Amino acid sequence: MATARVTFDRVFKAFRRGERHDSLRDLIPALVSRALGRVAPDDERLFWALRDVSFEVHAGEALGIIGRNGAGKSTVLKLLTRILKPTRGSCAVAGRTGALIEVAAGFHPDLTGRENVYLQGAIMGMRRGEIAARFDEIVEFSGIDAFIDTPVKRYSSGMNARLGFSIAAHLHPDVLLIDEVLAVGDLTFQEKCQSRMKRFRDEGTAIVFVSHHLPAVAQLCNQVLLLDQGAPVRLGAPGAVIREYCSGGRTSEQDEVTISTSLRSVDAVDDADDGALEVAPGDRLDLDVTVEFRRDVDRATIGIVVWDITRELYVYGASSDFVGVPPVRARQGDVRTFSFSFDANLTRGLYAIEVNVADPDQQKFLGIARGITHFQVIEHISYDGVANLYLKGREGTAVSVLRARSIHG
């Protein structure tokens, strides 16, 4: 097995919390109070941004790092780019490294696009001749050739990002570190970036990709690391780790009900090994909900919410009383079951069902079960978007005619 391009070995990183002495005016009183013993000792004020994180990335592999804000994702990249030094442990990157921590970080607003290409290229470690040789390619990829001699301060943020990414895309690095580049730019460009990154990976570049954009992570990466408050939660195959990330809070102890569910589909393609039902677009799904009440409730309704996990999108929400199920009255210890069904009019993706039990009079939730049930919509025609609207069409008929026909039968 080839040696790893990126190694992260039991890395800990601490930051000092609280006071930062930007000026002498702050420093002197701080020194005095420290001398008088009024400040907590150093180790109590340390904040561990990373705790015992290890991973390896080989040539041709891509590692995705996901987690909530403050989980330590960007700290990992800053350690890899040598901007920060680990407090304990070691990290190393072998070969020419391209870092896209912020694609346009090196841009100077007063310089033109052309001047910035040379500057940014040099920051990324390219020689002048190399940049000159690839200049036309870079500009063409970015699609902003008309503005290449305009100062960057007049660019939109999308143009900035496009130019920044284009420069990096022509660097041919051994290791590519990427942080949230896909958050900017339009869809077409995002897709261009993604296919470019995939090409890098297939050509043997080792990639570390930090993103909130889960579809991109799922598509690009062959392993994913989930971080939570600096600690590694899980490292493994993208599907399983992303699902774990999205099923954050399960039923908690404070809930006044216990919720369990069972999801079925008559047309289920396959029951995947990790428990996510696989269905085709439009398939009917049956959901059974069992609720155990831990206290007396006068009126309770059941809410169903469908989330698109990778896009973190609230797709659909409805309540039992919308569909003619009257609120239930229950005593402590009662177990009630409900049956729901819906059509998966969705595009390809990974979805989670959230079930909640609410008291509509008191306007509060008795319990919420998040992400206990998942299903995956599998299709190969690649519809884009969120909902499947079952587009129909044919050549040579005006839209109004099509509509009139559908009204009159």
Place this chain on the structure above:
Amino acid sequence: MTANIGSLRRALREIVHEQLEFRELLFQMTSRDLLLRYKQTVMGVGWAVLMPLLNTAIFSVVFMRVAPVHTPVPYPLFAYCGLMVWNFTASALRFAVTSLTANTNLVTKVYFPREIFPFSAVAVSLVDYAVAATVLVAMMAYYGIAPSSAMLLLPTIIAVQVMFTAALALLLSMANLFYRDVKYLFDVALTVWMFASAVVYPVDGITGWAGTLLRANPMTAIVEAYRNVLLYGTAPDPVSFGATAALALVLLPFSWLLFHRCEFQFAENI
């Protein structure tokens, strides 16, 4: 002890090597700063000449009409030479002080040797220096000062001044990153320092503690050395210039190593 020196030498070789590897970037950063400096100005690079010329005019009025001083060469030539030399160090340092803090984006987001920032500040000022020097050549021709063989020492003097300036640039940029007071203190110090160097008046006539202070100042030695080889056709004073050269030779590796050691704290402290 020997092991220690050995590891220091290794560290020094490493950072010089790294700097050479990134020479392209130093060049790009310098040209960026030069472009920026003159981008929205009408005079452009003319400012590099105009500033010392204006100062020369002012000091010529003061030291020729108000309080005349005796100088070995015509006063404007004497003053322009001093101001031009001083201007290089002063503007390089003024620029270097904020070089790291003005590039927060790069310091916290991209890695490359951070010395690039103070060094490019020095390099930019060096370009201005070269432009300003053309005026000195014209003035020397006007006053009929012929070049002498002492001028062969000029590269050495320039090297000493650049090293001395670069060492201070490293220290100041780093100090200002940790404590922003440095910038303000430095502005005051720079004014005092100029008058404590023999920039606009000759050092000979001054005695007592002020004279001692003036002579101990490395900038006095550097300014005087330039005048010696350019205007008087003599060699620089071996004691004062030798001491300054030795200081520069020690200070540069020292501040560079210190800079390198603190580099990893920059992103966290900026």
